[in-house]
Amino acid sequence: xxxxxxxxxxxxxxxxxxxxxxxxxxxxxxxxxxxxxxxxxxxxxxxxxxxxxxxxxxxxxxxxxxxxxxxxxxxxxxxxxxxxxxxxxxxxxxxxxxxxxxxxxxxxxxxxxxxxxxxxxxxxxxxxxxxxxxxxxxxxxxxxxxxxxxxxxxxxxxxxxxxxxxxxxxxxxxxxxxxxxxxxxxxxxxxxxxxxxxxxxxxxxxxxxxxxxxxxxxxxxxxxxxxxxxxxxxxxxxxxxxxxxxxxxxxxxxxxxxxxxxxxxxxxxxxxxxxxxxxxxxxxxxxxxxxxxxxxxxxxxxxxxxxxxxxxxxxxxxxxxxxxxxxxxxxxxxxxxxxxxxxxxxxxxxxxxxxxxxxxxxxxxxxxxxxxxxxxxxxxxxxxxxxxxxxxxxxxxxxxxxxxxxxxxxxxxxxxxxxxxxxxxxxxxxxxxxxxxxxxxxxxxxxxxxxxxxxxx
Numbered sequence: 001x002x003x004x005x006x007x008x009x010x011x012x013x014x015x016x017x018x019x020x021x022x023x024x025x026x027x028x029x030x031x032x033x034x035x036x037x038x039x040x041x042x043x044x045x046x047x048x049x050x051x052x053x054x055x056x057x058x059x060x061x062x063x064x065x066x067x068x069x070x071x072x073x074x075x076x077x078x079x080x081x082x083x084x085x086x087x088x089x090x091x092x093x094x095x096x097x098x099x100x101x102x103x104x105x106x107x108x109x110x111x112x113x114x115x116x117x118x119x120x121x122x123x124x125x126x127x128x129x130x131x132x133x134x135x136x137x138x139x140x141x142x143x144x145x146x147x148x149x150x151x152x153x154x155x156x157x158x159x160x161x162x163x164x165x166x167x168x169x170x171x172x173x174x175x176x177x178x179x180x181x182x183x184x185x186x187x188x189x190x191x192x193x194x195x196x197x198x199x200x201x202x203x204x205x206x207x208x209x210x211x212x213x214x215x216x217x218x219x220x221x222x223x224x225x226x227x228x229x230x231x232x233x234x235x236x237x238x239x240x241x242x243x244x245x246x247x248x249x250x251x252x253x254x255x256x257x258x259x260x261x262x263x264x265x266x267x268x269x270x271x272x273x274x275x276x277x278x279x280x281x282x283x284x285x286x287x288x289x290x291x292x293x294x295x296x297x298x299x300x301x302x303x304x305x306x307x308x309x310x311x312x313x314x315x316x317x318x319x320x321x322x323x324x325x326x327x328x329x330x331x332x333x334x335x336x337x338x339x340x341x342x343x344x345x346x347x348x349x350x351x352x353x354x355x356x357x358x359x360x361x362x363x364x365x366x367x368x369x370x371x372x373x374x375x376x377x378x379x380x381x382x383x384x385x386x387x388x389x390x391x392x393x394x395x396x397x398x399x400x401x402x403x404x405x406x407x408x409x410x411x412x413x414x415x416x417x418x419x420x421x422x423x424x425x426x427x428x429x430x431x432x433x434x435x436x437x438x439x440x441x442x443x444x445x446x447x448x449x450x451x452x453x454x455x456x457x
Contacts (some may be wrong), residue, residue: 002047002088004044004046005032005033005044005045005046005198006029007032009028009029009031009033009047011031012031013028023392025353025383025389025395026382029200030150030384031121032044032050032387034050034247034393035043037065038063038064038065039063039064039408039410039411040052040053040055040063040064040407040408040411040415041064041408042064042206042392047386048390049053049297049390050390050392051392051415051418051419051422052064052392052394052407052408053391053392053393053394053404053405053406053407054277054394054404055406055407056275056407057217057218057249057275057394057406058217058248058249058252058254058262058275058276058406059275059276059280060276060279060280060324061195061252061253061254061275061276061279061281061320061328061408062279062323062326062328062408062409062410063277063408063409064280064408066279066322066410067251068318068321068322068325069279069281069315069319069322070281070319071264072314072315072317072318073095073222073281073282073311073314073315073318075314076310076314076315077311078092080187080310080311081209081229081309081312082306082309082310082311082312083309083310084256084333085303086449088310088313089094089310090310090313090314091111091310091313091315093317094111094316094317094320095109095111096107096297096407097317097320097321098273098286098288101258101259101320102259102271102288103261103262103271104267104268104269104270104271104288104289104290105267105290106290106291107287107288107289107290107291108286108289108290108291108294108295109286109288109294110286110287110289110294110302110303111175111285111286111307111308111312111313112284112285112286112287112302112303112304112308113270113283113284113285113306113307114274114283114284114285114306114346115143115248115285115306116143116275117247117274117285117304117307118272118273118274118281118285118286118287119143119246119250119272119285119390121302122209122211122244122270122287123135123209124297124301124302124451125242125270125287125293125294125296126208126209126242126244126290127208127295129242129292129293129328130208130240130241130242130303131206131208132206132207132208132209132210132241133206133208134168134169134204134206134207134208134210135168135169135198135207135208135209135210135244135441136168136169136170136171136200136201136207136209136210136211136241137169137170137171137210137211137212138170138171138172138173138212138213139170139171139180139211139287139361140173140175140219140220140222140398141173141211141213141216141219141246141248142213142216142217142219143211143248143332154267155445165388169204169207170193170201171191171193171194171196171197171200172192172196173193173216173221173224174224174225174228175216175398176189176210176225177200177245177331177354177355177366178398180193181193183274189225189293191231192226192252192329194231194235196292197232197235198235200303201235201239201241204322206238207241208236208241208244209241209242209243209244209269209270210232210236210241210243210244211244211246212229212232212243212244212245212246213246213249213250214229214249214251214255214260214263214264214333215249215250215255215260216358217248217249217250217396218249219365219396219397220366220394220396220397220398220404220410221357221358221362221364221396221402221406222357222364222400223358225362228264229261229265229266230264230265230266231248232266233244233267233268235453236269238319241290241294242269242270243266243268243269243270243337244268244269244271244272245259245260245261245266245268245272246271246272247259247260247261247271247272247273248272248273248274248275248285249267249275249380250278250362251271251272251273251277251337252273252275252277252323253276253323253328253329253360253409253439254360254361254362254409255332255359255360256329256330256332256333256336256359256360256361257329257360258264258329259271260313260321262360263360268295269290269293270287270289270290271287271288271289272285272286272287272288273285273286273287273288274286276319277316277319278312278315278318279318279319279322280311280359281315281319282309282311282312282315283306283317284312284313284314284315284316287424293334297384301372306449307313308452323344326410326411328410330407331409332360333360333410335361335413335416336358336360336362336363336410336413337413338360338413338416339358339361339363339405339416339419339420340356340357340358341362341363342358342416342417342420343356343363343365343405343420346420346421346423346424347365347424347427350376350427350430350431350442351370351440352367352368352369352375352430352431353365353366353367353427354366354367354368358405360410361405361406361407361411361451362402362404362405362406363406364396364397364402364404365384365402365403365404365405366397366401366402366405367379367401367402367403368401369439369443369445370440370443370446370447371442371444371447371450372447373441373443374397374399374400375401375439376399376400377403377435378401378430378436378439379395379397379400379401379431380395380400380438381402381404381433381435382403382426382427382430383393383395383403384388384425384428385426385429385430386422388435388436389422389425389426391419391422391423391426392407394406404427407419407420415445437452442453
């Protein structure tokens with residue numbers, strides 16, 4: 001790390017609280033500091049280039065500082081940046097565009113400031129429309145860090161600090177590799193995870209909605225079976241509860257369609273968007289929903305000072321134009337397939353890697369030790385090593401034993417090849433680390449002993 005980087009970190013340590021999410025993933029003295037971005041690249045103050053495979057957790061789907069979006073930002077800033085509680089022309093135009101694209105019939109749109117605010121708004125709409133206060137969420141989901149959004153998922157570590165009342169029910173997300181019901185094969189699956197949803201709905205009559213991610217995002221890129229959403233939609237219809245698709249990270253082209261639910265052939269009652277909606281230039285979220293649901297609360301119930309500001313809406317219009325001009329949804333499908341194939345080809349047979357799966361440009365790589373335990377420490381080590389090789393990766397998974405690849409959707413095949421080359425080089429380096437060698441040997445011995453005991457029994 002250069003002297004200027006070290007100086008910035010030293011200055012940061014004097015004024016920035018470490019409760020900030022920025023500090024969560026790297027050692028304090030190695031937290032990266034950037035001052036410029038372009039496309040899939042980030043640059044530090046010394047001009048060093050980093051390949052960004054995190055894309056702002058899905059915020060930079062159109063790439064860093066896309067010129068079309070930057071120009072829209074400057075243009076709108078010179079026209080109108082903010083108003084009081086009134087409408088702007090660009091707010092109307094953006095709502096029209098989203099309603100036109102939306103798979104939900106007769107869509108109305110509500111804008112707010114970010115993903116957590118969108119999930120809070122969805123909760124309010126569920127209660128207002130159905131008269132029932134609770135929702136079903138899924139294990140290992142993530143819907144935001146505000147009190148309202150935390151009340152919709154099982155994040156026990158936050159319950160005390162945020163003083164969140166537990167007003168949700170939890171069903172297991174279909175994590176087929178580590179089935180919570182102990183199934184060893186998809187062929188023997190009886191959809192026990194959805195059976196749990198049915199059980200909750202039979203036992204509790206205060207459920208008005210089910211909120212679900214089209215694929216797990218912050219908790220690791222885990223993908224449900226393709227039929228999962230259709231079956232969940234039928235359950236919602238049978239019990240007259242609302243289906244809420246939380247597409248804050250997995251929407252906006254990430255899985256290969258503008259709306260992730262479209263990839264599963266399902267129309268939700270509410271769709272939640274944020275992150276790349278405004279091309280990373282401004283915090284903006286949107287709830288898309290059926291007219292009757294959206295009109296179930298009186299004006300003024302939802303919103304905040306900067307929600308749907310003209311600057312945000314002007315930028316979001318340009319952001320959607322980039323999707324259309326550059327065919328980003330199609331690129332996500334085709335280049336995602338290429339990326340997945342290259343990783344599978346180059347990583348085949350590597351110790352520790354047990355599963356690689358992806359949809360669109362969302363790819364999860366799962367690591368395990370020889371005895372089947374999650375390779376959590378090894379993935380953390382790999383994550384830090386990658387930073388030193390100027391490759392930014394996201395670490396996730398319920399046991400933090402997954403590496404996620406989530407680049408900007410305008411990445412090229414050549415850039416994908418570069419990422420894969422660097423990743424394979426890192427894997428080779430990781431397998432030479434003394435602590436990793438020791439852990440793998442101990443794990444292999446444990447697995448052999450367990451196998452021997454099983455044979456003797």
